[in-house]
Amino acid sequence: MSFINILGHDFQKEFLLKSIEKGRVANSYLFYGQEGIGKRLIALEFAKLLNCKRKNDRLEETPGGVCECSSCLKIDSSNHPDVTLVKCEDSSEIKVKQIREQIEDLIYLKPYEGKYKVSIVNDAEAMNTNAQNAFLKTLEEPPGEAVIILISSKPQQLLKTIISRCQRLEFFRLSDQVIEDCIKQKGELSQDRYAIAVKLSQGSLAKAILLDEELISERKRIIEKISELKKDSAVELLEFVDSIASQKSSKEHDHLKIFFEILFMWLKDILYLKSNISDENLVHKDFYEISKKLSERWSAEHILELRSFLEEAWVSLFHRNVNKQYVLENLIIKFAQA
Template sequence: MGTFKDVVGHKDIINYIRNAVREDKVSHAYILNGERGAGKKMLANLFAATLLCEKGGPDPCNECHSCRQAESGNHPDIIKVTHEKPNSISVDDIREQVNNTIMIKPYQGPYKVYIIPQADMMTTQAQNALLKTIEEPPEYAVIMLLTENADTLLPTINSRCVMLKLRNIKDTLIKKYLMETMQVPDYKADMCTAFAQGNMGRAIMLANSEHFNEIRDEAVQLLKYINEMELSEIVQAVSRITAYKLEINDYLDIIMIWYRDVLLYKATKDMDKVVFKDQIKYIKERAKRSSYEGIELIIESLEKAKARLKANVNFDLVMELLFLTIKEN
């Protein structure tokens, strides 16, 4: 499990948790809010382990019986709420796993910790059921709601919880972690960091993904030769991309980073900040060929394509239109 020292970034939240444990000012309810991959589960697990550590914190010792149980996922006083329906947490889930068990005292520790991942999926009825518990919890109970969008929770729940917002991590910290801890080579660390946009979980996922390399190579191949491509070849390219429909946002983000590189190089001639360093020859060519207006138009078209795909506009049509805009500019 490690300790808070192993967490990259989120120093404010870690200091807050350590102080709360040290000064015995632990609240009954917390919301850990941040996008997927930001580190909510890791922080919640460390917080829970610290609260129950037999040595009393402010970090889990990882040696006592309680810490070993927390690490293995078998601690009787750490309850992780699950749900069978993929997109909602029902009132029955909350009643059975939280409300009906919370009055039973902790088995061995000073606290009983409930962790609710994807808490923004709770139905209104489920939230109302939880609200009753949050309003009058037993003194040993700590409830942690992990959300990507806390605004979807009822205002009455938000107002009764301590909000811990996970912010984006600095690119330098992400790159350092990828290179030093995961032994990722320089150019790949740059790419994953640029892509992750401050999200450590996403950076790690991309660094480990073989599929990501495929998607990147497919996009780069297209961008290098799109000017020479006939309409029939563009249509063929779109049909190849259909295989990546699930990761289409990643594919579009790669194109976005490419054109940011082009714009950056065109404006500054600075190669150090370019992400696609291994493609610098083609970046230079594109910077020479495209106007500032053309590059801006392509970047706008990429945002429009994302929005259209989200709105379920015909995939082939959206992609063909995007590629033609790229070819013309």
């Protein structure tokens, strides 16, 4: 990977390159914007450029091109003594202990072999209150060679005092064209799936990469099954829940998230149809008939209520680690009663 190989975000890449060229690298940055669009990749590539042993040549040749100097290779393999990536470990929080050990204890030491000490905090909003307060102290007096990069899709959960001390750089969802190019490049989907995959990705490359034929067929199964849940017996219902909850692949967690996103977008489609907004906005265009029927059967209040059940289930599963089987059963029952 290299700066120029990362799709999209031209303005942000240019901005960071220029800051190195002009010797105006900030001590702390906040990269924010929706999840899965490449903020962490760009932070790592920026760390590589900052410490690259061939930096001057590279800025003249192809700015941000691929480099295989020892420093860049070490960062690629997460082995560079001056570059740290802090992230959630075994829980949904970044704790104060991590901030102390992975940032405070290291950042005041001279760079070991690079020019800068780079600390990247992924999902920075996951720092709990103590961690954020500890972090604030480091931000107030960072040493000259320190570059701290906070990455967040929910910057509103960060202390205002943290945000105000950072050079802020917003990242936007990728254009449909960029996503489509990526899907084509990957070559795993048949051509008639491109349009729906682009819609499902919602501007996120991470999601576009996850989408395969299996997930797209899964979507069909989910929508068809849920739209006729009412006719099912309790046993069939629970079998259906089992089939979602027991996918044992390594991507299981992400698949479950996509299951939820499919439902979120689908409810939005139904609401669009209810409000007679142009069909152009529909994500699941190929399920027009089913969605239209439900939009006639359900009231707007009811659709919004289902949406809030979905949101609650999302929080229980992904932020509170409530038993998966239990959450999904409850959710499916709500849809069955709709």
